[in-house]
Amino acid sequence: MSTEPILQARGLNKRYGRVVALDNADFDLMPNEILAVIGDNGAGKSTLIKALTGAVIPDFGEIRLNGQPIAFKSPIDARNRGIETVYQNLAVSPALSIADNLFLGREKRRDDWIGKIFRTLDRGYMQREARQKLSELGLLTIQNINQPVETLSGGQRQGVAVARAAAFGSRVVILDEPTAALGVKESRKVLELMLRLKARGLPIVLISHNMPHVFEVADRIHIHRLGKRIAVIDPKKHSMSDAVAIMTGAMAPPAAEAA
Amino acid sequence: MSTEPILQARGLNKRYGRVVALDNADFDLMPNEILAVIGDNGAGKSTLIKALTGAVIPDFGEIRLNGQPIAFKSPIDARNRGIETVYQNLAVSPALSIADNLFLGREKRRDDWIGKIFRTLDRGYMQREARQKLSELGLLTIQNINQPVETLSGGQRQGVAVARAAAFGSRVVILDEPTAALGVKESRKVLELMLRLKARGLPIVLISHNMPHVFEVADRIHIHRLGKRIAVIDPKKHSMSDAVAIMTGAMAPPAAEAA
Amino acid sequence: DEVIGLITKTETNPFFVKMREGAQAKAAELGITLQTAAGKYDGDNDGQVAAIENLIAAGAKGFAIVPSDSKAIVPTIQKARDAGLKVIVLDTPLDPMNAADATFATDNRKAGQLIGEWANKTLGDKAKDAKIVFLDLATNQPTVDYLRDQGFMQGFGIDVKDPNKYGDEDDARICTHEISQGDQEKGRTAMENALQKCPDVNVVYTINEPAAAGAWEALKAVGKDDGSVMIVSVDGGCPGVKNVQAGVIGGTSQQYPLKMAAMALEAIHTGKLPEIDPAVGFFDTGAQLVTAKPVDGVPSITVEEGLKLCWG
Amino acid sequence: MSDNASGSGSAESGLAGADQSVASFDETDVGLVRRMQGFLHQYPTSIPFIVLLVGVVIFSIAAPGKFFAPFNFSLVLQQVTIIAVLGIAQTLIILTAGIDLSVGAIMILCSVVMGRTAVVYGVPVEIAFPLGLICGIACGLVNGVIVTLLRLPPFIVTLGTWSIFGALNVWYSKSETIRSQDMQEAAPFLQWTGSLFKPYDFFSKTLGLDWTFLKGWVLTYGSIVMLLVALAVWYILNRTAFGRHVYATGDDPDAARLAGISTTKTLIGVYTLAGFICAIAAWVLIGRIGGVSPQAGQTANLDSITAVVIGGTSLFGGRGSIIGTLIGALIVGVFRNGLALSGLELLWQDFAVGVLIIVAVTIDQWIRKLSA
Amino acid sequence: MSDNASGSGSAESGLAGADQSVASFDETDVGLVRRMQGFLHQYPTSIPFIVLLVGVVIFSIAAPGKFFAPFNFSLVLQQVTIIAVLGIAQTLIILTAGIDLSVGAIMILCSVVMGRTAVVYGVPVEIAFPLGLICGIACGLVNGVIVTLLRLPPFIVTLGTWSIFGALNVWYSKSETIRSQDMQEAAPFLQWTGSLFKPYDFFSKTLGLDWTFLKGWVLTYGSIVMLLVALAVWYILNRTAFGRHVYATGDDPDAARLAGISTTKTLIGVYTLAGFICAIAAWVLIGRIGGVSPQAGQTANLDSITAVVIGGTSLFGGRGSIIGTLIGALIVGVFRNGLALSGLELLWQDFAVGVLIIVAVTIDQWIRKLSA
Ligand SMILES: Nc1ncnc2c1ncn2[C@@H]1O[C@H](COP(=O)(O)OP(=O)(O)OP(=O)(O)O)[C@@H](O)[C@H]1O
Ligand SMILES: Nc1ncnc2c1ncn2[C@@H]1O[C@H](COP(=O)(O)OP(=O)(O)OP(=O)(O)O)[C@@H](O)[C@H]1O
Ligand SMILES: OC[C@H]1O[C@](O)(CO)[C@@H](O)[C@@H]1O
Ligand SMILES: [Mg+2]
Ligand SMILES: [Mg+2]
Numbered sequence A, B: 001m002s003t004e005p006i007l008q009a010r011g012l013n014k015r016y017g018r019v020v021a022l023d024n025a026d027f028d029l030m031p032n033e034i035l036a037v038i039g040d041n042g043a044g045k046s047t048l049i050k051a052l053t054g055a056v057i058p059d060f061g062e063i064r065l066n067g068q069p070i071a072f073k074s075p076i077d078a079r080n081r082g083i084e085t086v087y088q089n090l091a092v093s094p095a096l097s098i099a100d101n102l103f104l105g106r107e108k109r110r111d112d113w114i115g116k117i118f119r120t121l122d123r124g125y126m127q128r129e130a131r132q133k134l135s136e137l138g139l140l141t142i143q144n145i146n147q148p149v150e151t152l153s154g155g156q157r158q159g160v161a162v163a164r165a166a167a168f169g170s171r172v173v174i175l176d177e178p179t180a181a182l183g184v185k186e187s188r189k190v191l192e193l194m195l196r197l198k199a200r201g202l203p204i205v206l207i208s209h210n211m212p213h214v215f216e217v218a219d220r221i222h223i224h225r226l227g228k229r230i231a232v233i234d235p236k237k238h239s240m241s242d243a244v245a246i247m248t249g250a251m252a253p254p255a256a257e258a259a
Numbered sequence C: 001d002e003v004i005g006l007i008t009k010t011e012t013n014p015f016f017v018k019m020r021e022g023a024q025a026k027a028a029e030l031g032i033t034l035q036t037a038a039g040k041y042d043g044d045n046d047g048q049v050a051a052i053e054n055l056i057a058a059g060a061k062g063f064a065i066v067p068s069d070s071k072a073i074v075p076t077i078q079k080a081r082d083a084g085l086k087v088i089v090l091d092t093p094l095d096p097m098n099a100a101d102a103t104f105a106t107d108n109r110k111a112g113q114l115i116g117e118w119a120n121k122t123l124g125d126k127a128k129d130a131k132i133v134f135l136d137l138a139t140n141q142p143t144v145d146y147l148r149d150q151g152f153m154q155g156f157g158i159d160v161k162d163p164n165k166y167g168d169e170d171d172a173r174i175c176t177h178e179i180s181q182g183d184q185e186k187g188r189t190a191m192e193n194a195l196q197k198c199p200d201v202n203v204v205y206t207i208n209e210p211a212a213a214g215a216w217e218a219l220k221a222v223g224k225d226d227g228s229v230m231i232v233s234v235d236g237g238c239p240g241v242k243n244v245q246a247g248v249i250g251g252t253s254q255q256y257p258l259k260m261a262a263m264a265l266e267a268i269h270t271g272k273l274p275e276i277d278p279a280v281g282f283f284d285t286g287a288q289l290v291t292a293k294p295v296d297g298v299p300s301i302t303v304e305e306g307l308k309l310c311w312g
Numbered sequence D, E: 001m002s003d004n005a006s007g008s009g010s011a012e013s014g015l016a017g018a019d020q021s022v023a024s025f026d027e028t029d030v031g032l033v034r035r036m037q038g039f040l041h042q043y044p045t046s047i048p049f050i051v052l053l054v055g056v057v058i059f060s061i062a063a064p065g066k067f068f069a070p071f072n073f074s075l076v077l078q079q080v081t082i083i084a085v086l087g088i089a090q091t092l093i094i095l096t097a098g099i100d101l102s103v104g105a106i107m108i109l110c111s112v113v114m115g116r117t118a119v120v121y122g123v124p125v126e127i128a129f130p131l132g133l134i135c136g137i138a139c140g141l142v143n144g145v146i147v148t149l150l151r152l153p154p155f156i157v158t159l160g161t162w163s164i165f166g167a168l169n170v171w172y173s174k175s176e177t178i179r180s181q182d183m184q185e186a187a188p189f190l191q192w193t194g195s196l197f198k199p200y201d202f203f204s205k206t207l208g209l210d211w212t213f214l215k216g217w218v219l220t221y222g223s224i225v226m227l228l229v230a231l232a233v234w235y236i237l238n239r240t241a242f243g244r245h246v247y248a249t250g251d252d253p254d255a256a257r258l259a260g261i262s263t264t265k266t267l268i269g270v271y272t273l274a275g276f277i278c279a280i281a282a283w284v285l286i287g288r289i290g291g292v293s294p295q296a297g298q299t300a301n302l303d304s305i306t307a308v309v310i311g312g313t314s315l316f317g318g319r320g321s322i323i324g325t326l327i328g329a330l331i332v333g334v335f336r337n338g339l340a341l342s343g344l345e346l347l348w349q350d351f352a353v354g355v356l357i358i359v360a361v362t363i364d365q366w367i368r369k370l371s372a
Helices: A045-052 A075-080 A098-102 A113-118 A123-136 A154-168 A184-199 A211-217 A240-248 B045-052 B075-080 B098-102 B113-118 B123-136 B154-168 B184-199 B211-217 B240-248 C014-030 C045-057 C074-082 C108-129 C143-156 C184-197 C209-221 C238-245 C257-270 C303-309 D008-015 D032-042 D046-062 D070-095 D103-119 D125-149 D154-173 D180-186 D188-194 D199-206 D221-239 D241-251 D253-258 D263-289 D300-310 D322-342 D346-371 E008-015 E032-042 E046-062 E070-095 E103-119 E125-149 E154-173 E180-186 E188-194 E199-206 E221-239 E241-251 E253-258 E263-289 E300-310 E322-342 E346-371
Strands: A007-016 A019-029 A034-039 A060-065 A068-070 A083-086 A172-176 A204-207 A220-225 A228-233 B007-016 B019-029 B034-039 B060-065 B068-070 B083-086 B172-176 B204-207 B220-225 B228-233 C003-008 C033-038 C062-065 C086-090 C102-105 C132-136 C174-179 C203-206 C230-235 C251-254 C288-291
Touching: A007 A045, A019 A045, A019 A060, A019 A220, A034 A045, A034 A184, A034 A211, A034 A240, A045 A060, A045 A172, A045 A204, A075 A083, A075 E253, A083 A154, A098 A123, A098 A154, A098 E241, A123 A154, A154 A172, A154 A184, A172 A184, A184 A204, A184 A211, A184 B240, A184 E008, A204 A211, A211 A240, A220 A240, A228 A240, A240 B184, A240 D008, B007 B045, B019 B045, B019 B060, B019 B220, B034 B045, B034 B184, B034 B211, B034 B240, B045 B060, B045 B172, B045 B204, B075 B083, B075 D253, B083 B154, B098 B123, B098 B154, B098 D241, B123 B154, B154 B172, B154 B184, B172 B184, B184 B204, B184 B211, B184 D008, B204 B211, B211 B240, B220 B240, B228 B240, B240 E008, C003 C014, C003 C045, C003 C257, C014 C033, C014 C257, C033 C045, C033 D346, C045 C062, C045 C074, C045 D070, C045 D263, C045 D322, C062 C257, C074 C086, C074 D180, C086 C257, C102 C257, C108 C143, C108 C203, C108 C230, C108 C251, C108 C288, C132 C143, C132 C184, C132 C209, C174 C184, C184 C203, C184 C209, C184 E070, C184 E263, C184 E322, C203 C209, C209 C230, C209 C238, C209 E180, C209 E263, C238 C251, C238 C288, C238 C303, C238 E180, C288 C303, D032 D046, D032 D346, D046 D322, D046 D346, D070 D103, D070 D221, D070 D241, D070 D263, D070 D300, D070 D322, D103 D125, D103 D154, D103 D180, D103 D188, D103 D263, D103 D300, D125 D154, D125 D188, D125 D263, D154 E300, D154 E346, D180 D188, D188 D221, D188 D263, D221 D241, D221 D263, D221 D322, D241 D253, D241 D263, D253 D263, D300 D322, D300 D346, D300 E154, D322 D346, D346 E154, E032 E046, E032 E346, E046 E322, E046 E346, E070 E103, E070 E221, E070 E241, E070 E263, E070 E300, E070 E322, E103 E125, E103 E154, E103 E180, E103 E188, E103 E263, E103 E300, E125 E154, E125 E188, E125 E263, E180 E188, E188 E221, E188 E263, E221 E241, E221 E263, E221 E322, E241 E253, E241 E263, E253 E263, E300 E322, E300 E346, E322 E346
Parallel strands: A019 A228, A034 A204, A034 A220, A083 A172, A172 A204, B019 B228, B034 B204, B034 B220, B083 B172, B172 B204, C003 C033, C003 C062, C062 C086, C086 C102, C132 C174, C132 C203, C203 C230, C230 C251
Antiparallel strands: A007 A019, A007 A060, A060 A068, A220 A228, B007 B019, B007 B060, B060 B068, B220 B228, C251 C288
16 A cells, blocks of 8 residues: 555545535545445445546545546546446446447447548447457347347346446446346356456456455455545455444444544 | 245246247246245346236236236236336336335325315325335435435435335235345345235245345245246255356256246 | 607518618608517417507507507507507508508508409400419418408409408319418429419419419429419519519519508608598508509509519 | 455344434535525526526616516516416426427417307307317317327327317318407407406505505406416426326336326326316417407417426426426516517517527526536 | 355355356247338338328329329429428437427528528629538537537527527528529529439430330439438438437437537537538528528428427437438428328318328337337
8 A cells, every 4th residue: 555546535525405425535546456435325435436537526625546636527538537437327328239338439430441531330340349248248148239228137238337347447447336236147257357357457446235245356445434435444354244334333443444 | 835826927928029038937926925036137037027017018928916817007007906016227206306206106195174175295294204214224324305316326216116115015015126226234124124024924026136135035936047937946945056057057947846 | 769669570571671671761760769579470469469568668659560460459459549659550451440540551452453453364365264373371361361362363353252261262263272371482382282283274373472483483393484374473572573574473563561661650750640531441552563564454564663663 | 255255144244233323414504605505406496586587687777767667567477478378288298298289279279269159159158168168178188198098209299289270270260350349248258367457456445455566566367367377287286196297207207107107197187287278378368369369379389388498397307397487488578578678679689589598598507506 | 044145155156157158039930920020120210111101102092193193202302302401400409309499590591691692792602602501500500509518408599599590580681582583693503402303314314224214203403412411411320420429419418428428529519510401401492492582491490390200200319310300201291292182171281281190100109019
């Protein structure tokens, strides 16, 4: 933990009318780690990562990427800086096909002169790639890659979103409950994928309510409660039971690690 | 298993264009049991329960409620027969408040003459009830019961849907991945709630990818694969590992119990 | 500071735009403020009601109006007169006509009659087996619509049955009535459809000159711009008179909107009304037939004269 | 797998003694700005009202003496009454994510039915008037039944019935206008909505109060009818189960159906109620023009939709309010009236109306954002 | 807790050797009906085409000899061209869940700019024509910028600019008509869209082919321009990244933004392109009426939206097609033309148009349901 954080936030605040979603929240993501963020429903986890990725503009607070202060105006800004996110509500376009969704915003053009002049898309390539990415996630039940996403099952839809983030993240990958709707087999593939990404040197943020998953892959665990980070624990030094106790307020956060 | 099933289906079929979602699927729910339905993503679980509750009209196949053939035309028909469902996509109205959503379709009128003549709603009552139901589920972070549901966190939203089904189910309660977005604490409350409902004599269908949850509460496990029921197993006689193996096709379904 | 109003049917029909220009010039001459308003479409009564009310609120001395609905506007005009405003109606008389202080208008039935007679006499013997297409204004037949249409028939020698309604005649020479909404594009479509029904048409009556121009394009497209079809119209706008010169329109009844407006402003400003023939009931600002081929017994003016008097 | 991972059971043992308190945050920052924000957030319909007030202030300066006068305000109110009533009907439809292009045609048809039946066919007004109301209900029912049973887009259905009701209007009315004088003789009741209510006289006569500040203010009974209709529909939308179903149906029809609402019944109810309100608008229309004009109201569709949208109701359904629509209608009315009095050339009045509509909604959105 | 529940780890041990095959189902049932169904399911735009054919058959019977003739078909095509071109512009906007009430006003304004600049101000058509196109682009850009930067509902924005562009039209045109003859002298190029293309002559002259079945068929160059515009926009929508962004933006703007699409750029692009297409429509309009009439096209907004909706595009955005719009425009054109030829009384023609529109879309929905 001596190195500088890749992504850092201090004193983030966000209120919606009378509801306070972020209350002076801090955040640190270190290079090449898997950081899990856990917390009760409504604790403000999703709002936190939305604030970090430009999907929500915090009322005040500071965000730094590689030590530089940044102020993303939109998720595009974050994406252009290599931060790829799977939002909890998935952010897929229901009427578009699986392949279209996977490549949304970074469509591949044909390499030949037609592509150059007429900006024609290389649909064959994108369909092949899409099929392969989904197979890697074990989503074998998808029968038709040109099916609109709205006709997919809940888990298949989540698979599309995860495949997209994994395929394109170049600096940070953030996953907000990526396995919530996934089956046993498919969840396993996503965990493997995360470890593969980490092996490639990417730091990952994982929001999850699944403690076994969290304790399996996380290097550090950020515990969020009532809009703020109340502790960061090392999964090797604490049990799941401790984590849950801290997260729900049953146990005081360990002094040293309290944020 | 000598008694007659409460809800039964034989040979259900449903295809969407070239995609076959249900392929001669069978189904049996016995009185006063918790039946778990498990299967890969896209196996057809959600389509199965939609077909059972009138949300989707099967192409062919037979459904019986208490031994009587039925053909629900819409979810209202099912609800009027006491079948209450939490659909995977939740079926909440984003712009309406939590209280409005909880009582949607069975609003409570004022008891006095004003309510009789002007059909005035008893909003105070509905708000109090809503707050209480959510507290029972441990969703304590909801600060404002008149907040539109769209402003809730993913888990809070799921809590609203579960609370609604639990409050009003009178004959069968069907839950399609009710804890997918819930935290540890909140999931625990939902499991407890299911056991309470069962104690009240209600049979319950639980679709879930969470094997520990399934094996904890289920009396029987219906395993769905590629659009059909391939086995029904007894969680006391089989391990989670067996269940997953059957569900993913790694193991042949046990002969006696194969559907 | 004296305010006088002018309310027209619409804002885009050149007829009303020129009327407004005439009024503006007069207002500048008299040193008064002109407050203008218009309906949103031809037939918009409610817009005109609001316009009158606003003039009352503005403390106007009086106003001139081209009523969109000659009956429905009457109570509101009464309200204005009760509030002390002078009201002069232009172009389209009220029903009853005396609900206004005065009416300065083209006699639309007479305008129709002029082109009807001219068409009949020009055709001569051929008139008795003419094939006539009518490009009218709208399905609901507002006053100008039936007045001109029925006037044409009377002039042409067709039994009109009910003189305040078209479509009830049984003369074999009438081939079809189509709706043009006084619009060039719709006029063309109407003529195209009419041609399908009446391929041997030789007379086209049009409600106004935009409709006539549209009809011409349709005829041209099928090679009937060779003089085999005669178009007649009403308006006498400059483009219309030039079309008479070019042989597109055979004859048109010219109206004088600038005169109507200027006279009205003068009258309201001075409070002196011109002499009105009680037999007619309104001050006829005149309608003259403009044609390059005059015929005996139908008074007309030449294209050159028409061009001097034309508007827009 | 880390050695800590021993199943959900072990994780859950941490639950014992979990904090049961509701999240709460100190509300210390209660300055004026925050309180304003809070107010606007809670009562978002007050925002178009602010925009309306801004408009009034501007025109009071732009057209001094003429615009800001009780008489002129009464005028504006009269001028917007019909569109406001149609706007209420339209709001109901738009809340269900529909659109009704036939409101204008229904209104005219019903006014013709009321007026012509009473005046031309000499049927007593006690029968002709309800007949007109039934006409509205029937038209609305037709729309509703086609929309729900054939599952067609409301745009198409009402575009079709617009043509159909329009043709029926031409057929029944024979395109004949009914004059005010004839109406007054045969069926004065139909004109009642146009007669004036003078609050000052009323209070001084009934209660003996000499409220001089009320002098000069007049209202038509039509405006009062409009307010009553608005109140009733507001009540239905916000205080009855049907109203909640209207919002739910527009918000997400699939979710509403899965939640057990009969969207069919709700939609048929909405279209029928809207038809009835159009018939009320017909009555107001007769009062306003004194008689019946079969060609009135061609821009009524667009005008009513405009009032709804300016009033903050979403064309995508599920979000909006009746009060917004009333204010939306007033905003447009104030702009048109104010510009007419400003003495601007007609052409530039049109230009200004366009600009002002955009500006008004911009301000509205801007305040909303600040108060979010 | 059952004794089996020993964490997810134990459950996952069952995964070893999981079936890796893709789900597949026998496609045995390949009767004609199923193949038809499959075809319709895959090519849903063929459905409105079927409805169009049904309309053609009906009118061929109802107006024998007149309706079913090459010449009449050419006419119908000419009659719908303007609305079809505007409909293409409108489709782009509606796909983004917007609506453009200003398309008609942009078209007129641009036709006035092209025509008046060339004929009245004597500017060479090489400058006047591009100026007209720039006018369209500028109008569209204004719409797009206001919609995105001020985040206002497109309905309001284009309602406002409709007024504004309309005022500019009155101002620049002085409401003066330009005659066909004057246009022909000063700028015949602007009329080119109205001139006739005869396929038979073309093929016999250029290729020496004597295709007699083509005799009698004529097309205006305007219709050809329409087809080219349709083709280009179809290509943009379906074969370029921009097109995918248009659909995504309309489908769910929040999701599109989160997925990293600049909905602002997409929307500005769409409105600008639509403005450009309106300017093309202006050119087609000049060809059709020969000259310039500042009061033309007043019903163009509603007509273009109608074509789009009948063509199956959803007013809620994200779903629809250009081909649908062309067919939608043709369906309305065929109905109007067929009814006009049928000899029905005008009033009942209106009635029948209303009924037919509803029936057409009902059939469309019904086939869709069967093929789902
Ligand atoms: N747009 C909004 N308007 C009002 N309140 C909001 C809005 N978005 C979020 N909230 C509130 O902010 C709080 C935090 O929500 P958030 O989605 O960040 O929680 P979370 O920790 O991600 O929960 P979950 O685990 O259920 O996903 C919740 O109480 C929620 O109701
Ligand atoms: N409306 C639809 N159109 C086309 N295909 C559909 C539609 N609805 C579902 N499907 C397909 O049917 C199959 C079964 O879907 P279903 O939602 O029942 O799966 P599931 O078992 O519930 O999966 P999950 O665990 O991910 O929720 C999937 O392959 C899905 O793509
Ligand atoms: O649309 C009918 C109107 O058109 C005119 O002929 C002018 O073109 C007017 O005299 C008439 O009132
Ligand atoms: Mg969340
Ligand atoms: Mg499912």
